[in-house]
Amino acid sequence: MALAGGMVATPAFADKSDDMMKMMDTNKNGMIEKDEYLAYQSKVFDKMAADKKGQATMKDVMKAFPAAFAPINPWQCAGSVWRGANRL
Numbered sequence: 859m860a861l862a863g864g865m866v867a868t869p870a871f872a873d874k875s876d877d878m879m880k881m882m883d884t885n886k887n888g889m890i891e892k893d894e895y896l897a898y899q900s901k902v903f904d905k906m907a908a909d910k911k912g913q914a915t916m917k918d919v920m921k922a923f924p925a926a927f928a929p930i931n932p933w934q935c936a937g938s939v940w941r942g943a944n945r946l
């Protein structure tokens with residue numbers, strides 16, 4: 859499984875994704891519904907934007923999600939499924 863940024867799934871990532879699934883899947887049906895996803899992301903945002911009255915700066919966002927904003931090394935992406943279109 860390839861991820862945005864050219865990262866490849868590892869056992870450590872699989873453990874984290876299982877933990878995240880358990881946190882988001884509040885009705886325990888093995889699926890993430892839109893309302894579950896949005897509720898989880900709302901909690902993430904609230905932690906990120908603490909003391910900002912419902913607002914976050916781009917610096918806050920970048921600090922909360924450093925991997926999403928890391929520079930891309932094209933040599934790390936060579937041979938992976940990722941081709942740039944998957945990166946937001």
